[in-house]
Amino acid sequence: MTAEQVFHKHEQHLQREVNYHAWHYQLPDHSLMHHISEYVFEGPGPKGKMHAHADFTEHWLFLEGDAIVHLGEEDVPVGPGDLIVTIPGVEHAITPLSDIKLICFGPLGR
Numbered sequence: 001m002t003a004e005q006v007f008h009k010h011e012q013h014l015q016r017e018v019n020y021h022a023w024h025y026q027l028p029d030h031s032l033m034h035h036i037s038e039y040v041f042e043g044p045g046p047k048g049k050m051h052a053h054a055d056f057t058e059h060w061l062f063l064e065g066d067a068i069v070h071l072g073e074e075d076v077p078v079g080p081g082d083l084i085v086t087i088p089g090v091e092h093a094i095t096p097l098s099d100i101k102l103i104c105f106g107p108l109g110r
Contacts, residue, residue, distance in 0.1 A: 037104040041065075041096040048093040053086065058104055060084040065100030069093075 047070060060069070062082045069076045069084050070093045078084060086092045094100075 041100045045096050047095040050091040050093045052091045058086045061103045063101045066097040067100050068095040
């Protein structure tokens, strides 16, 4: 294994949400995905800010806990093993119902 094949995670704490942690992996240009992020929400909490991405899709794989994912006007209950795909232009957010952990896969170029 070469150094170019090892990716270390970088923790990001957002000041606006004390129950939220994120770790990001930046992948090389030859990868099919540009980044992978791990998110942990500690305990139930308020809905995240509704937002949309104009030009890319995200994939969220839920590993632990339960949440409600808001996709446009629809509220979708999710739990471990569920995969959510956000569509460009559709607003989305997450409301944790317990401690949750998820992985987000971002596309090349993002």
